[in-house]
Amino acid sequence: MSIQDCCAGLSDAPLAEAEAAGLAHVFKALGDPVRLRLLSMIASREGGEMCVCELTPAFDLAQPTISHHLKLLREAGLITGQRRGTWVYYRSVPSALDRLAGVLRPAVTA
Amino acid sequence: MSIQDCCAGLSDAPLAEAEAAGLAHVFKALGDPVRLRLLSMIASREGGEMCVCELTPAFDLAQPTISHHLKLLREAGLITGQRRGTWVYYRSVPSALDRLAGVLRPAVTA
DNA sequence: GCCGTGAATCGAAGGACGTCAAGATAGAAG
DNA sequence: CTTCTATCTTGACGTCCTTCGATTCACGGC
Numbered sequence: 001m002s003i004q005d006c007c008a009g010l011s012d013a014p015l016a017e018a019e020a021a022g023l024a025h026v027f028k029a030l031g032d033p034v035r036l037r038l039l040s041m042i043a044s045r046e047g048g049e050m051c052v053c054e055l056t057p058a059f060d061l062a063q064p065t066i067s068h069h070l071k072l073l074r075e076a077g078l079i080t081g082q083r084r085g086t087w088v089y090y091r092s093v094p095s096a097l098d099r100l101a102g103v104l105r106p107a108v109t110a
Numbered sequence: 111m112s113i114q115d116c117c118a119g120l121s122d123a124p125l126a127e128a129e130a131a132g133l134a135h136v137f138k139a140l141g142d143p144v145r146l147r148l149l150s151m152i153a154s155r156e157g158g159e160m161c162v163c164e165l166t167p168a169f170d171l172a173q174p175t176i177s178h179h180l181k182l183l184r185e186a187g188l189i190t191g192q193r194r195g196t197w198v199y200y201r202s203v204p205s206a207l208d209r210l211a212g213v214l215r216p217a218v219t220a
Numbered sequence: 221g222c223c224g225t226g227a228a229t230c231g232a233a234g235g236a237c238g239t240c241a242a243g244a245t246a247g248a249a250g
Numbered sequence: 251c252t253t254c255t256a257t258c259t260t261g262a263c264g265t266c267c268t269t270c271g272a273t274t275c276a277c278g279g280c
Contacts, residue, residue: 010146010149010150011150011202014147014154015147020143020144020147027141028142029141030134030140031137031138033131034130034238035134036134040130041125052256052257062239062240063256064241068258069238083257086246086256086257087247088258100211100214101210101211101212101214163226172270172271173226174228174270174271175270177227178268178269180227193227196226196227197226
């Protein structure tokens with residue numbers, strides 16, 4: 001009865017239109033190299049937290065662009081943001097990643 | 111030593127630029143409701159195979175549009191197509207789905 | 221060969237997306 | 251209150267994506 005069991009896998013039964021729309025929204029958020037790297041940087045971070053000021057310099061992009069990508073990841077439920085003083089810290093949402101993995105995995109035999 | 115172990119998970123280490131680009135290409139293919147439903151229909155099909163002539167009527171879209179989406183799924187390595195006579199049959203590539211799931215799963219604890 | 225059917229390609233139209241510069245907002249420090 | 255820094259929002263511009271109609275390609279049957 002783990003989290004990702006809320007939805008059957010892709011390979012279990014044809015997706016209904018509404019499910020497909022919801023999942024597509026999340027996968028679309030992952031469909032950009034910058035966002036993938038942002039998510040990976042945050043998720044792999046020791047301590048689980050990362051400040052925008054640490055993320056921005058890793059890219060050749062303006063800060064508002066990074067902010068925009070972080071917003072999309074947040075709206076997809078893949079990360080959460082929290083303001084502490086002047087800085088905003090982001091952390092990943094492992095359960096969201098787990099759910100997605102469950103949708104993709106043809107048949108979890110564990 | 112399973113297939114998805116070729117690449118570390120998102121949460122294991124920050125993605126390199128090239129990895130991110132490759133993964134983004136695949137996730138982008140999943141970032142559309144029509145393609146997700148197509149993939150799900152094919153992957154969940156008993157026998158594993160499905161003809162374009164069976165897929166097209168499930169959508170309110172013109173046949174060339176379905177063909178276009180199938181092409182994107184094929185280019186992402188998620189499905190393969192095979193012509194048999196007049197018809198073209200598609201089947202999913204479970205190893206590709208498995209690899210993606212492995213990338214997403216924070217820490218596969220077996 | 222010549223037609224008919226299933227599927228892919230081409231070209232165009234409309235909308236969505238990624239990016240930036242400029243401006244707005246939140247909080248800390250004086 | 252003012253000022254400074256870090257972050258977000260807005261508006262605009264160019265590009266890519268989805269979709270379609272028309273055409274072309276691949277086969278099988280006649």
